Amino acid sequence: xxxxxxxxxxxxxxxxxxxxxxxxxxxxxxxxxxxxxxxxxxxxxxxxxxxxxxxxxxxxxxxxxxxxxxxxxxxxxxxxxxxxxxxxxxxxxxxxxxxxxxxxxxxxxxxxxxxxxxxxxxxxxxxxxxxxxxxxxxxxxxxxxxxxxxxxxxxxxxxxxxxxxxxxxxxxxxxxxxxxxxxxxxxxxxxxxxxxxxxxxxxxxxxxxxxxxxxxxxxxxxxxxxxxxxxxxxxxxxxxxxxxxxxxxxxxxxxxxxxxxxxxxxxxxxxxxxxxxxxxxxxxxxxxxxxxxxxxxxxxxxxxxxxxxxxxxxxxxxxxxxxxxxxxxxxxxxxxxx
Amino acid sequence: xxxxxxxxxxxxxxxxxxxxxxxxxxxxxxxxxxxxxxxxxxxxxxxxxxxxxxxxxxxxxxxxxxxxxxxxxxxxxxxxxxxxxxxxxxxxxxxxxxxxxxxxxxxxxxxxxxxxxxxxxxxxxxxxxxxxxxxxxxxxxxxxxxxxxxxxxxxxxxxxxxxxxxxxxxxxxx
Numbered sequence: 001x002x003x004x005x006x007x008x009x010x011x012x013x014x015x016x017x018x019x020x021x022x023x024x025x026x027x028x029x030x031x032x033x034x035x036x037x038x039x040x041x042x043x044x045x046x047x048x049x050x051x052x053x054x055x056x057x058x059x060x061x062x063x064x065x066x067x068x069x070x071x072x073x074x075x076x077x078x079x080x081x082x083x084x085x086x087x088x089x090x091x092x093x094x095x096x097x098x099x100x101x102x103x104x105x106x107x108x109x110x111x112x113x114x115x116x117x118x119x120x121x122x123x124x125x126x127x128x129x130x131x132x133x134x135x136x137x138x139x140x141x142x143x144x145x146x147x148x149x150x151x152x153x154x155x156x157x158x159x160x161x162x163x164x165x166x167x168x169x170x171x172x173x174x175x176x177x178x179x180x181x182x183x184x185x186x187x188x189x190x191x192x193x194x195x196x197x198x199x200x201x202x203x204x205x206x207x208x209x210x211x212x213x214x215x216x217x218x219x220x221x222x223x224x225x226x227x228x229x230x231x232x233x234x235x236x237x238x239x240x241x242x243x244x245x246x247x248x249x250x251x252x253x254x255x256x257x258x259x260x261x262x263x264x265x266x267x268x269x270x271x272x273x274x275x276x277x278x279x280x281x282x283x284x285x286x287x288x289x290x291x292x293x294x295x296x297x298x299x300x301x302x303x304x305x306x307x308x309x310x311x312x313x314x315x316x317x318x319x320x321x322x323x324x325x326x327x328x329x330x331x332x333x334x335x336x337x338x
Numbered sequence: 339x340x341x342x343x344x345x346x347x348x349x350x351x352x353x354x355x356x357x358x359x360x361x362x363x364x365x366x367x368x369x370x371x372x373x374x375x376x377x378x379x380x381x382x383x384x385x386x387x388x389x390x391x392x393x394x395x396x397x398x399x400x401x402x403x404x405x406x407x408x409x410x411x412x413x414x415x416x417x418x419x420x421x422x423x424x425x426x427x428x429x430x431x432x433x434x435x436x437x438x439x440x441x442x443x444x445x446x447x448x449x450x451x452x453x454x455x456x457x458x459x460x461x462x463x464x465x466x467x468x469x470x471x472x473x474x475x476x477x478x479x480x481x482x483x484x485x486x487x488x489x490x491x492x493x494x495x496x497x498x499x500x501x502x503x504x505x506x507x508x509x510x511x512x
Binding site for chain 1: 372375378381385388398402405409411412413415419470471472473
């Protein structure tokens with residue numbers, strides 16, 4: 001980074017950066033395609049259905065066919081919509097979701113940007129997507145879309161607070177905001193991973209994260225039984241595909257973040273297993289979390305609107321603050337952590 | 339005084355792009371007539387300013403800037419949508435005399451600022467930037483700056499309680 005800063009921008013360094021970005025984009029698109037396939041399969045099995053099984057062997061090409069259908073669809077813009085913002089909103093939603101991926105360390109060697117502030121970067125950028133969702137709702141000039149956009153704003157701002165505060169415990173434990181240092185602080189056996197010492201923080205983090213992702217049981221912004229489809233009612237074709245893509249890229253980001261903050265990142269569960277490369281451990285834990293997200297979606301019904309805000313402010317926030325005090329007392333009394 | 343000495347490093351290009359973005363956002367925020375467009379261009383300015391902070395090596399300030407202002411802009415946008423009339427949005431009648439005077443005032447201010455900036459002497463060398471600025475900010479907040487920090491948090495708490503009290507009073511039926 002520093003060497004890119006101080007020297008004139010050459011074609012070589014620029015090319016390396018572009019190649020890195022294209023590589024991540026290709027990998028994320030692959031992830032999203034098969035995450036959607038597995039989501040439909042897993043939910044299907046949990047509900048005694050088969051899930052997609054017609055397109056290609058075992059239905060493996062189902063997502064590809066769906067994306068092709070979306071790209072070929074007619075692109076409609078409502079006559080009374082605010083044209084400029086209607087076009088801008090999907091882009092504004094997707095760009096931060098992709099930029100967020102720059103800071104994730106996959107193993108001790110593979111990382112794009114080593115930021116000292118790690119986690120704050122995710123929270124800051126994911127907020128920009130909220131603006132995009134409000135704009136999408138407003139620009140559609142549709143009651144349901146506007147309601148969906150407003151619900152989304154209220155929900156994401158409320159749940160950001162416990163999400164940030166629940167991580168403070170991990171940061172205190174490691175003595176750093178840098179994700180690499182937080183992972184290094186969790187090395188050793190699996191009971192050194194943060195999810196056991198920080199069990200309260202872990203629970204608050206997972207609940208707040210599902211809510212930030214707008215997934216069931218917190219998918220009120222797009223509650224189809226109340227709001228038709230929420231903020232993207234008027235969107236079709238590839239603009240709608242961008243909103244879907246954004247949602248799944250955030251699933252990727254949150255799953256990576258949970259792995260790094262609470263499940264020890266690339267550390268093996270017992271140190272004797274460290275001949276297996278760290279990146280395999282990272283993606284194993286990542287896959288478990290993605291599966292749990294699908295599992296929760298298949299199992300739990302949607303919350304009521306009035307219960308949603310109460311849960312964030314009256315339950316999660318006090319628990320997260322309590323977690324900070326307990327962690328601080330523990331570090332002070334037993335001299336553990338950072 | 340008017341000597342320019344510019345090297346086209348990555349830093350210079352990034353600074354130039356971000357500065358132009360910040361100014362364009364601010365000008366558009368004044369020129370748009372719809373409240374959602376205005377708040378969005380404000381957000382654009384704030385993000386560009388955050389980029390300038392990153393350029394100065396103040397990553398923590400930059401991302402806290404984005405984190406706070408993104409929430410603020412979203413809330414502002416929602417209040418703007420809920421509390422303004424959408425039919426009455428149109429062109430204001432133009433006032434040529436006032437606009438001319440305002441333009442002259444702005445140009446004078448610009449000239450004074452340029453003069454002051456070009457003429458300023460920065461005494462001494464700045465201390466070298468610490469590797470981990472976040473840690474340094476944290477240390478300062480809890481040692482040297484503890485009292486101002488606590489005062490600001492008391493002020494915020496007062497504002498918070500005041501807002502709750504105002505909202506509660508409006509809820510009463512009488």
